[in-house]
Amino acid sequence: MTISHSVETHAAHIAHEYKNITAMSKLEITPDNMSKFHRFLDLLSNEHGSEFATGVLAQPDIQQIKPGIQHLFSQASSLYERHWAQRLIQSEDSATLLRQEYPYFQHYERATGLEINAIYSLANEPVKNVLMVGSGALPLTSLALLNADLVVENLDINQSDLMLGKAVSEALRPDKNMTFIHNDVCKQDQLQQYDVIWLAALVGDEKIKDQIIKHLFEHMRPGAQLVVRTAYNLRTLLYPSIDESGLLPFALKLKVQTYADNFHSILIAQKPV
Structure with missing residues (x-):
């Protein structure tokens, strides 16, 4: 052949x-x-x-x-x-x-663990406060971040999914609370308090992702990190992907392309100081 x-x-x-x-x-x-x-x-x-x-x-x-x-x-x-x-x-x-x-539990554990280790390694200052954009009805990434002793706030444009996610959080971790914010991230201007912002892979199409990246850069504080879940190769058929140039003017710090069973690749960038 x-x-x-x-x-x-x-x-x-x-x-x-x-x-x-x-x-x-x-x-x-x-x-x-x-x-x-x-x-x-x-x-x-x-x-x-x-x-x-x-x-x-x-x-x-x-x-x-x-x-x-x-x-x-x-x-x-x-x-x-x-x-x-x-x-x-x-x-x-x-x-x-x-x-x-849940079939993808280990995937979330491994992927989020990799991301957490990376942001700690790349950070110039201690990392504590994070925002998960597109947390959805099943906020497993947020729960993994919570289990790593990070202070987690969740944001989603879909209110019903956000409330489901809140109920899941209360069922799995009734001893610890996370904040849940119903909003469009491009209308969320108070972003200076976050050390890291996670952007879920399915948040917006390519055009909307460009708008989000621009908005985040304008409102995040200098030195804060951005974790973008994306895709490459055939996985770009599933996810609206973003590449290194799409992160500008953020400074790219790490690119991870997964070859095993992980569904997303990872870009970590920083707003220059």
Whole structure:
């Protein structure tokens, strides 16, 4: 099989599985639907090399369906988070349910642990106060930050998801409170108190992300860090991605591209002092 044929074949498989998902009678969490999503996600593995991924992404069929894939994945991710948020809230032992049954628990633990270690290593001053932008209905990153003894505030534009996230937090950590703010981050001007701001991967499309980066730079204090969850290679079909140039005028301090089972790559930048 030639490289070009391999690329074309892989692109055709992606288009086929996407068609199977869009043909579902209803977007809901069922074993059959989850199997379709898993088959689709397997095709977008981070293990594919950059040259191969570039070839797949350049295929006309893929370019045509890319906006639809990102929109669908955003909807499905929100639905999946709400599904698990409700399960955790209703459980008599939410902590055990999360650790033993939530499929991506270890992913969040490892990814957030990597980010926390990085921001401590890069910080010029002690890190204490953080803001999670796009905390959603299942604020597992925020809870990991809380467990690392950071003071966490959560912000989300979707009030119902924010309140679900608050209920999840109360179920999992009734002994510690986090703050929950309902707002558009581009209307949140009081940002000088945060040592680090986390930006979730699914917050906004590429255009909105550019607006958010500009707003954060204007209102964050000098020396504060920005953690941006993004994607590369075939994963850019799922997430609105941002690259190093998209972070300007922040100063890029670290870039982590994941090749295993992590869903997002990481950019850490700092507002120059």
